[in-house]
Amino acid sequence: MLAAMPDSAPSPLSAGGPAPRDGGDACPGTLRLHGADDGALARVRVPGGVLSADRADALLAAAGRFGDGELHLTSRGNVQLRGLDAECGGGLAELLTAAGLLPSAAHERARNIVASPLAGLDGSPALGHRLAELDALVCGSAAAAALSGRFLFALDDGRGDVDALGADVTLIAEGAEALLRIGAEDAVFRVPAADAPRAALLAAEAFLRAARDSGAWRVKDLPDDVRAGLVRAIGKTAGPAVHRPRPRTATRPAPGPHGSPDAISVDVPLGRLTPAQWRLLTETARRYGDELRLTPWRGIVVPGPFGRSDDAAEALRTLAGAGLITAPDSPWTGVGACIGHPGCAKSLADVRAEAGAAVGPPGRLPVYWSGCERRCGHPHGEWIDVVVTPDGHRISHVRGERRDPPETVRDDPAALAAAVAAARD
Numbered sequence: 001m002l003a004a005m006p007d008s009a010p011s012p013l014s015a016g017g018p019a020p021r022d023g024g025d026a027c028p029g030t031l032r033l034h035g036a037d038d039g040a041l042a043r044v045r046v047p048g049g050v051l052s053a054d055r056a057d058a059l060l061a062a063a064g065r066f067g068d069g070e071l072h073l074t075s076r077g078n079v080q081l082r083g084l085d086a087e088c089g090g091g092l093a094e095l096l097t098a099a100g101l102l103p104s105a106a107h108e109r110a111r112n113i114v115a116s117p118l119a120g121l122d123g124s125p126a127l128g129h130r131l132a133e134l135d136a137l138v139c140g141s142a143a144a145a146a147l148s149g150r151f152l153f154a155l156d157d158g159r160g161d162v163d164a165l166g167a168d169v170t171l172i173a174e175g176a177e178a179l180l181r182i183g184a185e186d187a188v189f190r191v192p193a194a195d196a197p198r199a200a201l202l203a204a205e206a207f208l209r210a211a212r213d214s215g216a217w218r219v220k221d222l223p224d225d226v227r228a229g230l231v232r233a234i235g236k237t238a239g240p241a242v243h244r245p246r247p248r249t250a251t252r253p254a255p256g257p258h259g260s261p262d263a264i265s266v267d268v269p270l271g272r273l274t275p276a277q278w279r280l281l282t283e284t285a286r287r288y289g290d291e292l293r294l295t296p297w298r299g300i301v302v303p304g305p306f307g308r309s310d311d312a313a314e315a316l317r318t319l320a321g322a323g324l325i326t327a328p329d330s331p332w333t334g335v336g337a338c339i340g341h342p343g344c345a346k347s348l349a350d351v352r353a354e355a356g357a358a359v360g361p362p363g364r365l366p367v368y369w370s371g372c373e374r375r376c377g378h379p380h381g382e383w384i385d386v387v388v389t390p391d392g393h394r395i396s397h398v399r400g401e402r403r404d405p406p407e408t409v410r411d412d413p414a415a416l417a418a419a420v421a422a423a424r425d
Contacts, residue, residue, distance in 0.1 A: 025217060027149025028080075029109040030096055033089055038343040039067070040084035042092060044101060045108060048115035048131040048155065049077030049294035056282040056292055058099035060275060066092050071278050072339075073271040075377045076152065077114055077294040082343065104139040109149035111135060114165060117253055117295040119157035121262040121303055125173040127155045134171075134197035143205045148217035151207075153200055164250035165296060165380050168219040169203045171196045172244075180238060182207075182231050183219035186245045189238035203234055248400045249381035252297040254328045261312040263289075263303045267325035269332045270352055271298035277322050284315050297379070298336065299325075331359045334366035334424075338376045347371025348388040358417035363424025365397075384423045395423050 027043070028034035034041040044059065051059070059079055063069050068083030084092070096102040104111075113134060120126030134153060138144045154167035163170050163181070172179040172188070178196035179188040182203060191199045207219060210230040216222045222230065235241055253265040266281075273281075281300055285292050288311075289303040306312040320326040325333055338344070340351035351369040367384040370376070375387065387394045389408070393416055396406035407423075409416045 025109075025148040025150065027109055029149065030102060031089060031093055031105060031108055033084060033086060035086065036082065036339070036343055037341075037345045038083050040086045040088070042067075042081045042084055043074065043109075043149075044079045044081065044096065045111040046078050046101070046294055047111050047113040047135045048127070049117060049292075049296070050115070050128070050131065051292045051294065053282050053286045053290050053292070055099050055101055056278065056285070058095060058101060060278050060282070062092055062095050064275065065095070069275050071273045073268055073273070073294055073298040073300075075296055075298065075379065076112055077117075077296050078112075079294070082339075103135075104145075106145040107139045107141075110138055110144050110147040110151065112147075112149070112151060113138075113153040113155065114162045114167065114296045115155040116157040116159060116161050117265070117293045117299075117301045118159075118258055118263065119155075119173075121301070122259040124157040124159060127157055127173065130155055130171065130193075130197050134200055137197055137201045138204075141201060141205065143208055144201065146208055147204060150217045151204065152218075153204070159251070160247040161251050161253075162296065164247035166220070166246070168207065169200045170246075171200050177239075179242070179244060180234075181244075181246065182234060183227065184246050185231055186243055187231070187235075187241045188244045189235060189241050191239050199238065206230060206234060247381075250297075250379075253295060253299065253301055255299070255325045255330065255333065256316065256327055257306075257309065257312040258301075259304075261304060261306045261309060263301050264306070264312050264316055264319075264326075265295075265299060265301045266316070266319050267297070267299040267330075267333060269323065269325060270335070270337050270355065272352075274323075277324060280319065280322050281324075284319065288315075329362055331362055333362045335359060335369075336366065336377070336379065337369035338371055338374075338378075340369070340371040344371060344376075346374065348390070351386075351388060354393075354413075354416070357413055358420050360417060360421050363421060365424045367420055367424055384420065386420060393419075395419055397423060 030042050063081050066084050066088040067081040072080040152167040154162040154170040156163040156172045158173045170181040177190050178193050181188045255267050291303050293301040316326040337351045337355045341347040351371045355369045368378045369386045382399045385396045385398050392408045392410040394406045394408050397404040409419045
């Protein structure tokens with residue numbers, strides 16, 4: 001079992017390493033709202049994306065009572081509420097606490113956990129017990145309250161989907177054991193499955209000690225020598241190291257039925273759900289497994305069992321009629337965008353409208369539209385990056401850490417749509 005980490009991981013900054021962060025962590029939560037041009041924004045952490053139907057109802061009630069009524073999915077399987085009154089924090093916190101969505105005020109921004117959305121539904125290992133245990137351990141650790149809102153845990157069922165997302169601490173199921181990955185390191189450590197959640201927490205606490213002098217918020221922000229020292233320190237107390245490179249491309253659940261069918265999956269155009277769509281999804285969950293799983297790709301898995309393929313097909317037809325993506329050949333498959341203008345003052349364009357205007361036949365690669373260079377919520381792996389600049393729209397092909405030379409398209413909607421379609425193929 002992974003023992004408590006010593007305080008001896010090296011921490012001096014190395015020449016040429018990442019610079020310390022300026023200022024505090026500004027990630028929003030439910031107790032710390034973020035001011036946007038369309039009102040305040042709250043980000044509700046949903047560990048593993050797992051919601052009961054009752055908790056989904058509570059989120060809809062919060063959006064309607066305090067915000068614009070809509071629910072926005074994030075790239076970590078969380079939910080954002082927008083258009084909030086800046087003074088609504090107390091009432092919002094009270095509602096979410098009563099629903100069990102805010103178990104610890106001190107840890108509400110630290111509960112960033114993604115999990116394989118199809119775990120346990122198609123023959124793969126179930127992760128629910130590990131997810132619940134890890135969340136409880138994080139909320140019970142005084143040290144973990146200091147984790148930034150950007151620090152990310154991942155629980156992978158062995159298929160590599162969330163392992164590819166570049167989390168800070170990843171657990172990968174492998175029979176009676178689990179593999180513990182720190183950042184993007186190719187070396188992983190074997191730990192007994194029963195000890196895996198505690199091993200993940202101890203690794204996160206070790207990161208906090210290693211990061212004290214660097215100001216780093218995430219493992220990738222650590223100077224190279226500090227990061228290497230952190231991995232060595234974990235290696236001294238964890239199980240044996242094995243070589244397992246991190247997958248470079250994340251494979252999302254395809255829209256449609258999964259298993260026999262054990263679940264159905266839908267994608268959400270631009271991650272934005274109307275009250276009617278959210279209500280329909282919740283009603284579908286109640287009819288079958290009473291659970292929704294929000295994915296890191298702005299989609300939703302509804303576990304069954306559905307009993308018959310006709311039941312799954314009927315549920316998918318109903319959801320498609322509400323405007324959700326229920327098949328891989330939808331023109332909206334793989335299309336994403338930040339909130340853009342007018343919701344964000346930093347955005348140079350209404351990129352959601354532009355993305356909609358450019359939608360055509362589904363492409364081989366996902367595409368993400370960003371209204372500025374920050375690229376909030378962009379995907380991982382291989383994708384087409386469209387960024388608005390003062391000179392036009394810059395389009396580039398991203399492969400992990402590599403980026404092809406970009407093409408800039410002036411403000412011509414037809415030319416822009418054609419260039420994006422060509423890049424996606």
